[in-house]
Amino acid sequence: MSDLRDTIKQLNSARELALKDPALYPQIVSGVQAVIGPERPVELRRWGADFLAESFASPVVSAEEKQRMCLGMLDLLKSYLNRKEERGEEEDWNVVKSAVQCAASVYPLVFRHTISNADDKETWAKMASMKSSILRRMDTAPGSMRICCIKFVARVVQVQTPGLIADPRRPEQNETSLALVPRDHAIIPPSNLEAEASGLLDRLLGVLQDNIPDALIITATLNALSPLVAKRASISPKILSTVLSYNPLTLANAKMEGKDKIAIKSMTRTTMSFLNNVLKRTQHPALGPRIHQQVERLRHSLTEVFSDQNPLKRPAPDEPTDGLSDDKRQKLDRDAEAGTTPLQQQYPPLPPGPVSLAQLFTLTNDRAAAGFHVEAIPQHFVAQLVPPLLASIDPTQLDAAINVVRARYLEIQRQPPPTVVQTSGEEEDDDYDPMTGFGDAEQAANQIDQLPPLQGQPELAIASFHLPPPPPLTEHERAEYSETAKERLFGALQRLDDEARRQGKKQGVEREKGFNRLAATGGEDRDGWIALLTRLVTRPTFDVNQENDNIKQEGDERSLTKKGQGTIDLPKILREAFHRYIMDDWRRRIDVAIAWLNEEWYADRLLSKQREDEELSLPNYTHLTLSLLDSLIPYLDISDTRHLIRFLSEIPHLPTEIFSRIEKLALDPERVQLCTQTLLYLIMLRPPVREGAVDCAERIWRGNADARASVGGKILSKWRPDVLVEAEEGKLLGEGVKEEG
Structure with missing residues (x-):
């Protein structure tokens, strides 16, 4: 027993190493194969089955690596699943369950291997034997194992149904499906596999059609059908039709126990979630109204069924017809017998300051009632409620409330308007207008001018204020900001290209072209932006802050900062971006290339003239022309x-x-x-x-x-x-x- 514990401890250490470094998975999987073999104790077989299921389901291991690993694991998985047939021993359900999960992950890998290796019949025969063993257990196994079998069957249906081919030239990057199998394949003929997938799909849908009361099986089936609806358009209408016809509330009855109620609620909500996910993806717009209608029907039916089944914990009290309880009625009667109560004691007074229209008509201290927005009630409900409410109101109380509102209104009218001094301390409103609302503005200004001047206070000398210089940029920040600026410049040009392609050539005012054109004018169109960019690329050749003998040439360092703080060659960055932009669609952008090279030639001519060279030197233009031509020649x-x-x-x-x-x-x-x-x-x-x-x-x-x-x-x-x-x-x-x- 101690040896077994030590072995499991070592296996757990190996598993932790693989989790930390996924590159070790191939070595560890092949290394533990002898330790978790079919002749080993059940504890080691359980650990091995769980580890294999975890390894082949791990997203950090590449599909190619998994495919190489699975070819050596098929015999071991087969021995786990067929232990009773091969050895005559009883099977351990935990081992078989993990083996089924591993088989679901391995099946697409073996399928792709068989497509590429039409002469490897032995590998596919092992996978077919495992598939037959799993399908035999699907209806008789315990609940947890049936869930794993449902997952495996859904994976088989997904693989053996034609999928979408994203790139026919790169079959290794396409999803594994029946569409990759040649029609004349010797081992896996597509017609047989497609027929088998159709039968297995009917077997899955039969779980919903039979309306079984097992919530775990129903939930597992719906979860397995969801990826099929998303990835297999050929079978998604059939699946949706079956799910739309499924109604778990038909199992509800008056004799349900707590467990049955929870199961029916779970199945109903899982069905609603399935349909809502399909509705969000909107892959079937024709079925959208029907799906929405079914979701609403299930929601209302769920509320109706369980509101009758489950009464409230505390029944609502019986309310009198006039809306008044006996305690309130006795208090009102005592007030009436005592005589009339002053209105100021019955209703809350107005708050100080300006009064809004809502405060004028508020006659209650209940904050919830005062803050309730009556527009939240539908109009047809209001039309039904108002007549009986008005009929039930006591005329004396209604007259008293009207008198209170009238008295409030007269009191507000008798208050004098606020003066300038009173309003000067109030917060300034965004819509304040000094010419309206408070009388004569000139009179207020004269009163302010007549105020006595401030005496005895020294004059304040206002010193000049300078912002501190920004901190120096790091090399990484300079490179990042330069890349961002470049992407924004050429992103705008790409957007203008797209707009011009959609709208075609517009009839507009003819703009000036050539060297005398101002690039800043007309920058909202493609030609203006191209002129701006070409001159931004070519003009940094000149350093306007230095003398003629310090003019930069192609290959020199044109720094954006002082020497010693890191340099960024702005013209080089922009020229490389221009080169890539032109080559992305060179047939449409040959005019941009010509405009760019013309600007480069002009800039080199000015440079040569400024340097007073006897021979014409065009270093930038020659280099860029030949570089662009070398890029064009292969195409x-x-x-x-x-x-x-x-x-x-x-x-x-x-x-x-x-x-x-x-x-x-x-x-x-x-x-x-x-x-x-x-x-x-x-x-x-x-x-x-x-x-x-x-x-x-x-x-x-x-x-x-x-x-x-x-x-x-x-x-x-x-x-x-x-x-x-x-x-x-x-x-x-x-x-x-x-x-x-």
């Missing part, structure tokens, strides 16, 4: 000819390195025509780069045999025919040498 095909031509024709300057990119692009036989048309357009309509484009075409013609026909016929034949003539002469000379030889 270009023959249908993108107009996009490439537009890009190369509208940017202000073509670096010579661009032609080397076009040469490499022409190595793809499918994109030779794209390169040819682009070069031809540049040669014909962009004379400054004509010589470089013709040289590029000649290099393509000489180095790429697949492009000779296209490049030679369209470009070299007109712009450099001597190359073709030279090649033809060399070809003829070579043929002549061969003939002489």
